[in-house]
Amino acid sequence: MLLALLACGDDDGYCGDGSCFCAPGEDCRFVCAAPPCHIECGDEASCVADCGNGSCICGSQASCDFGCHSPPCHVTCHAESECGGTCANGTCLCERGSSCEFDCASGPCHVECEGDNALCAGTCANGSCSCGPDSDCGFSCLDHNCSATCAAGSSCVLLCPDGRAGEQGCEFVSCAAGTPVVCPGGMATTCGAAACP
Numbered sequence: 001m002l003l004a005l006l007a008c009g010d011d012d013g014y015c016g017d018g019s020c021f022c023a024p025g026e027d028c029r030f031v032c033a034a035p036p037c038h039i040e041c042g043d044e045a046s047c048v049a050d051c052g053n054g055s056c057i058c059g060s061q062a063s064c065d066f067g068c069h070s071p072p073c074h075v076t077c078h079a080e081s082e083c084g085g086t087c088a089n090g091t092c093l094c095e096r097g098s099s100c101e102f103d104c105a106s107g108p109c110h111v112e113c114e115g116d117n118a119l120c121a122g123t124c125a126n127g128s129c130s131c132g133p134d135s136d137c138g139f140s141c142l143d144h145n146c147s148a149t150c151a152a153g154s155s156c157v158l159l160c161p162d163g164r165a166g167e168q169g170c171e172f173v174s175c176a177a178g179t180p181v182v183c184p185g186g187m188a189t190t191c192g193a194a195a196c197p
Contacts, residue, residue: 022047024059032069039066043078051075051085058083068105075102087111087122094120096132104142113137115151124148131156136194141170149174150191157194165189 013028014021018035022028024042028049035052043059052069060078066085074090077083080097087102091110094100099119102111107125115132122129122139124146131137133151140159141148150156150172160170166182166189175191182189183196190196 018054020049035070037069056085058085071106073105092122094122107143107145109142111139115154129158144169146170147173150176150180152176153192155190155192155194157188157190157197159188159197161187163187 013023019038020030022041022045025044027046030039030049032050032052036054037052038054039049039051039056041047041058041062041064044061045059046063048065050067050069051073055074056066058064058077058081061080063082066075068086068088071088072090073086073088075085075087075092077094077098077100079095082099084101085092086105087109088105089108092102094113094117096114096116098117102122104123104125108127109125110127111122111124111129113120113131113135115135117135120135120137123142124139125142126145129139129148131150131154134153137154137156139148144162148158163186164170165186172180172189172191177192180189180191188197
């Protein structure tokens with residue numbers, strides 16, 4: 001068995017063949033001993049787990065906190081979930097109505113916020129960050145090799161830790177609200193009603 005099952009009774013979750021599943025409504029903790037490690041957290045469940053050379057999936061209305069044991073790591077947060085995760089050489093997806101926070105362990109890292117996200121924050125690297133409609137998104141570019149988009153009705157911030165905000169490598173390539181604003185000091189750029197940090 002490649003994953004250790006912790007804090008789960010037999011009725012709560014199980015592991016086998018490199019995958020762990022947490023039953024809907026249950027509370028599970030999984031440890032990745034050796035990849036590949038794939039995690040699926042059921043609807044309305046609570047999960048803490050590490051992916052490794054695999055994917056972590058957070059069910060609808062679930063609460064999840066996913067780490068990355070070893071890349072690639074992909075994270076999917078289904079609708080109306082409260083979800084955090086670490087991507088590496090992969091994509092972090094925040095579906096409609098969810099609140100998500102994503103880190104990047106190693107690029108490329110892509111962040112996709114589908115829309116109606118009260119909070120969608122993530123780090124891109126050698127990739128893209130996209131904010132769907134009617135959302136509040138906060139992005140950071142790890143390596144000055146990122147692009148971002150911000151859809152209608154959304155407020156978006158893109159942090160550029162090495163400066164040169166608004167230039168190629170750390171810019172909004174699409175801003176539905178109009179022309180993006182480069183913040184004083186050149187460390188961030190915004191789209192929509194978002195204030196400079």
